[in-house]
Amino acid sequence: MMLPTRLDNPQGLPARVARKALRLAAHIGAFAAALALVVQPAAAQQKRPNIIRDVEIETLLRDYMRPIWAAAGLGQQNIRVVLIADPSFNAFVMDGKRIFVNTGALMQSETPNEIIGVLAHETGHIAGGHLARMRQQMESAQTIAIAAMLLAIGGVAATAGSNNVGGNPAGLIAGPQEMIRRSLLAYQRGEEQSADRAAVSYLTATKQSPRGMVKTFERFQNDQIFISQRVDPYVLSHPMARERIAALEDLAAKSPYLNVKDPPALQARHDMMRAKLVGFTERGDTIARRYPLSDNSLPARYARAISTYRFGNVQEGVRQIDALIAEQPGNPYFYELKGQALLEAGRARDATAPLRKASELTGGNPLIRTMLGQSLVESGDKASTDEAIRELNFGLQRDSSSSSSWRYLATAYGQKGDIPNADLASAQSAFYGGDYKLARELAGRARQKFPLGSPGWLKADDIVNFKPPNMPVRSQ
Ligand SMILES: [Zn+2]
Structure with missing residues (x-):
């Protein structure tokens, strides 16, 4: 997530x-x-x-x-x-x-x-x-x-x-x-x-x-x-x-299917979804009440693993996630979670392998590839810069509105010494973050560095010329 x-x-x-x-x-x-x-x-x-x-x-x-x-x-x-x-x-x-x-x-x-x-x-x-x-x-x-x-x-x-x-x-x-x-x-x-x-x-x-x-x-x-x-x-x-x-x-x-129940496999996925949402959004004590230690079900352990890492015990959280992986080694979302936990804990290098696995198991899902790109940027390993750029661009081609992805992309271009593209990506990040003034400034800078009429120049030019919609300031 x-x-x-x-x-x-x-x-x-x-x-x-x-x-x-x-x-x-x-x-x-x-x-x-x-x-x-x-x-x-x-x-x-x-x-x-x-x-x-x-x-x-x-x-x-x-x-x-x-x-x-x-x-x-x-x-x-x-x-x-x-x-x-x-x-x-x-x-x-x-x-x-x-x-x-x-x-x-x-x-x-x-x-x-x-x-x-x-x-x-x-x-x-x-x-x-x-x-x-x-x-x-x-x-x-x-x-x-x-x-x-x-x-x-x-x-x-x-x-x-x-x-x-x-x-x-x-x-x-x-x-x-x-x-x-x-x-x-x-x-x-x-x-x-x-x-x-x-x-x-x-x-x-x-x-x-x-x-x-x-x-x-x-x-x-x-x-x-x-x-x-x-x-x-x-x-x-x-x-x-x-x-x-x-x-x-x-x-x-009158429905002939009034008493039909959901297929058990679907109910199981539903239970995992709810556990995940509870684990990610509720307070620690609420999670503990809803999924007490006495509950050894997979959803309960999922929620607890998320809660454990979220509230600061990354080591133990990752251990619990590893136990989930051992039980369902084909479940991509356990690897994704492990990658996310490590990434958020500042352990980007360790996050890369599980995120690669999650990407592989989902057939290269763009969101997971984006997270992999982030971990590659954060790991700061120069050898991975091209891969990071590839992964982030893959995600951005499908959803260009993620301000943070653009920011990571800017960092990756910066690591590579590609300043025009770094400026352009920073401009995109500001643009999708809603800071049109900063976006225009950065895009103006980028535009000067690209050859006139090149794809990068055109993209920068679009941002420079973007007219933000009027925002009436009166509130009721
Ligand atoms: Zn309605």
């Missing part, structure tokens, strides 16, 4: 709107990053929503959803499930390409079926074409507030009752929430029911039970929820009207 990425435009909103929403969220002081797996300090990003990239979880969610997307006629659409580091329950779509899901929703779902059902419902929104209208709504000032709420409330709920930072988030919610509730109810009621029906049809087509979806939605059915401070954002985006749940229950009762 690695590389929390700043969420520049989380929902495909028009950039201006998203930025305003993000500003507001940051203003509220929500979204303290829940991640303990920050490879580099990211102080400036602490109050922004963070995307988690994790190969094991992304692969599992893709395996969950592939049959559902095929049943929805979206098999060719290349949809991605994007993980947001947030302990509250949420899942939403705002474009046709990405379904966002909070880590909280994954941690709270006991079975694959529960999360598959929720994501099948989101798929129903995509297939039903509910998004174009939603985007129109997003243009209005009112929905800017909604977007901000959806983004912000998770973090607020997590801090409500404790010492809040940045003012009075609870007060800020109380005002607009009735307005938001009415607005959402008005324009979403029909679409929610249609997404429910679609979801049940996808589950039926794939011979899966609708029970998990019903169970999850029933949990959120609570008219009192809007006068509570602890509101899960999912409830705001998905009003759980009594009639809606009743209609869904009727529909589900």
Whole structure:
């Protein structure tokens, strides 16, 4: 698990709107990053929503959803499930390409079926074409507030009752929430029911039970929820009207697959995912309570190994990870974890071998190759510089938005004495980190060093000429 990425435009909103929403969220002081797996300090990003990239979880969610997307006629659409580091329950779509899901929703779902059902419902929104209208709504000032709420409330709920930072988030919610509730109810009621029906049809087509979806939605059915401070954002985006749940229950009762259970292998992977998320995001005592020493299951040992290294005992953590590897020598994610633990402990040279193995076992997954590239840079071994550049570029070709990867690439070029490319990579790093002024400066410097019209010159020139979108400064 690695590389929390700043969420520049989380929902495909028009950039201006998203930025305003993000500003507001940051203003509220929500979204303290829940991640303990920050490879580099990211102080400036602490109050922004963070995307988690994790190969094991992304692969599992893709395996969950592939049959559902095929049943929805979206098999060719290349949809991605994007993980947001947030302990509250949420899942939403705002474009046709990405379904966002909070880590909280994954941690709270006991079975694959529960999360598959929720994501099948989101798929129903995509297939039903509910998004174009939603985007129109997003243009209005009112929905800017909604977007901000959806983004912000998770973090607020997590801090409500404790010492809040940045003012009075609870007060800020109380005002607009009735307005938001009415607005959402008005324009979403029909679409929610249609997404429910679609979801049940996808589950039926794939011979899966609708029970998990019903169970999850029933949990959120609570008219009192809007006068509570602890509101899960999912409830705001998905009003759980009594009639809606009743209609869904009727529909589900008719499913011939109501009592079908998830395949044991899928449940096992689900349990590992939850253990990993708990291990990486919860406090030490919470992890110990949830996975006590008396629990010798693989997920429990996974969570404890992560917790052990995270909270400073790297030696013992690595020993526990080695025991996991001994038990499942073909599991790439144990090697990845070992590499990450060593990398974060400043032992980059030791991290390289397990990361190479993880890369090999995943057929060269770009995220793992990126981490391998980082470890090669950090190990400072001149002989590995070309390999480091190759690995980092491989990852960046697939996802160019990782500011930290660009920074590592800049270091690698620097180690090689390739100053134009080092400057260009530094400019990219600043650019994707949102510091356009610094990016322009660095790109200007790089541009002078490349031959006129060369690929490097063109890339630098693009950054120099980039016009950052206007950011209205007024907050509400
Ligand atoms: Zn919905």
